[in-house]
Amino acid sequence: MSVATRPTSRTRADQLGVLAGAAPRATSLGLYIHVPFCLKRCYYCSFNTAPFRDEAKDRYVRALGGEIDLVAGAGWAAGIGVETIFFGGGTPSLLESGELADILERVRRRFTVRDDAEVTVECNPESVNRAKLGAYRAAGVTRVSLGVQSLDDTILPLLGRLHAASGARAAFDAARAAGVPQVSVDLMYGLPALDADGWQRTVSAVLDWRPDHLSAYGLTLDDGSLWGSAGVSGLPPEDTVVEQYWALARSAAAAGYEHYEISNYALPGCRSRHNQIYWQRREYLGLGPGACGFLGRIRYSNARSTDRYCDLLERELLPVAGHEVLSDRQEAGERLILGLRTLDGVAAPWLTERAALDPSLTARLDAWQEAGLLSIARGRARLTERGFLLSDALFVELL
Numbered sequence: 001m002s003v004a005t006r007p008t009s010r011t012r013a014d015q016l017g018v019l020a021g022a023a024p025r026a027t028s029l030g031l032y033i034h035v036p037f038c039l040k041r042c043y044y045c046s047f048n049t050a051p052f053r054d055e056a057k058d059r060y061v062r063a064l065g066g067e068i069d070l071v072a073g074a075g076w077a078a079g080i081g082v083e084t085i086f087f088g089g090g091t092p093s094l095l096e097s098g099e100l101a102d103i104l105e106r107v108r109r110r111f112t113v114r115d116d117a118e119v120t121v122e123c124n125p126e127s128v129n130r131a132k133l134g135a136y137r138a139a140g141v142t143r144v145s146l147g148v149q150s151l152d153d154t155i156l157p158l159l160g161r162l163h164a165a166s167g168a169r170a171a172f173d174a175a176r177a178a179g180v181p182q183v184s185v186d187l188m189y190g191l192p193a194l195d196a197d198g199w200q201r202t203v204s205a206v207l208d209w210r211p212d213h214l215s216a217y218g219l220t221l222d223d224g225s226l227w228g229s230a231g232v233s234g235l236p237p238e239d240t241v242v243e244q245y246w247a248l249a250r251s252a253a254a255a256g257y258e259h260y261e262i263s264n265y266a267l268p269g270c271r272s273r274h275n276q277i278y279w280q281r282r283e284y285l286g287l288g289p290g291a292c293g294f295l296g297r298i299r300y301s302n303a304r305s306t307d308r309y310c311d312l313l314e315r316e317l318l319p320v321a322g323h324e325v326l327s328d329r330q331e332a333g334e335r336l337i338l339g340l341r342t343l344d345g346v347a348a349p350w351l352t353e354r355a356a357l358d359p360s361l362t363a364r365l366d367a368w369q370e371a372g373l374l375s376i377a378r379g380r381a382r383l384t385e386r387g388f389l390l391s392d393a394l395f396v397e398l399l
Contacts (some may be wrong), residue, residue, distance in 0.1 A: 018323045019074050022295035028081040028114070029295075030277040031107065033064070034288030035092040036306050039127075042160040043232070044188075046224035048290030049090050050306040060289075060306060061099050063313040065106055067287050070318050072110035082111045084118045084274035093123035097135030104140050118142055118273040120184075125163040125171035133178035143272075144175045145184040145215070150191065151202040158192055158234075160226075172209055182270055184213035189244040191219055192234035199244045200251070207255045212270040216248050217263050245389055260343045262388045279338045281331075289319070297326045329357075337395045345375075345382030354398065364397055
């Protein structure tokens with residue numbers, strides 16, 4: 001862009017558009033940074049990804065720096081603290097250590113980042129080693145989330161994964177050796193060709209590693225994934241999937257892990273601070289292609305195409321592609337559903353207020369308690385372990 005056409009500060013402020021008018025209600029928030037690149041797209045994945053090319057990554061890193069600068073120019077930004085930073089993807093660990101360090105330094109320069117901020121990077125096992133993770137740690141990373149998914153070398157290729165079970169263990173050991181304070185492991189159940197015994201072997205092996213945190217997701221055939229559009233054979237029957245859910249829940253509890261959210265388990269003091277921002281319906285900024293943010297009453301999303309994202313930022317335009325102003329009813333519904341995903345639950349009066357809008361809900365809530373799905377005690381309403389399992393159906397009734 002030539003000097004003659006460079007936007008003035010007034011024009012640049014106008015370009016903030018949605019973000020300029022979305023002043024946060026709180027004094028601190030989380031920051032999500034989406035890194036879209038993958039060496040290979042997994043067959044179950046519906047996330048916003050892009051093929052990895054060095055020149056595309058370099059262009060993205062430059063554009064991300066511009067987005068950080070533009071967002072930091074919002075009038076409210078100077079008074080806001082950042083308490084968590086989360087690099088998600090895609091495969092954020094395709095970033096070289098110097099690139100990640102530069103991004104974090106730019107964030108710290110433009111925002112007030114708390115000294116005790118949690119900084120998480122999602123990593124694929126094949127893309128990290130002891131040296132890289134040590135450099136990540138030196139840049140300020142406090143938490144690594146390893147996308148292991150399975151420890152069965154016959155299943156991993158079926159998913160499109162590029163690592164083997166031995167590589168997953170090596171990556172975990174490398175994170176420990178690098179001194180990363182917290183290491184989380186991601187697993188999936190309900191996978192093709194996965195029987196109950198195979199799942200139990202994976203669960204037992206991972207729990208023996210003693211990760212600080214464990215996330216486990218049941219396979220869903222989402223729109224936008226290869227399996228979602230083309231289908232997949234060999235899926236286990238529903239009763240086997242339920243058995244796998246219970247096997248993890250019981251094994252994790254016996255090993256001292258707290259089942260603090262439907263899909264997440266943690267050792268004491270090791271809950272994901274960033275993800276709790278989502279479940280507590282607190283505010284967060286989203287940077288990167290397809291990233292979503294939530295400020296005030298506004299939920300917004302960036303352009304999904306990495307090329308489009310970069311094009312806009314090269315013109316010094318924010319890449320916000322859409323936004324929604326939430327109604328009181330939407331806010332109340334989100335507050336309930338997100339809160340009930342967690343062990344902490346929600347304030348019991350919130351359910352009472354929701355039932356007042358729909359008298360038939362009172363009977364359903366009573367039925368949930370009688371069935372052992374919902375517990376209300378000491379002013380809090382919580383789903384039980386069995387309620388977690390059936391939560392999708394229960395949340396439909398709440399809406």
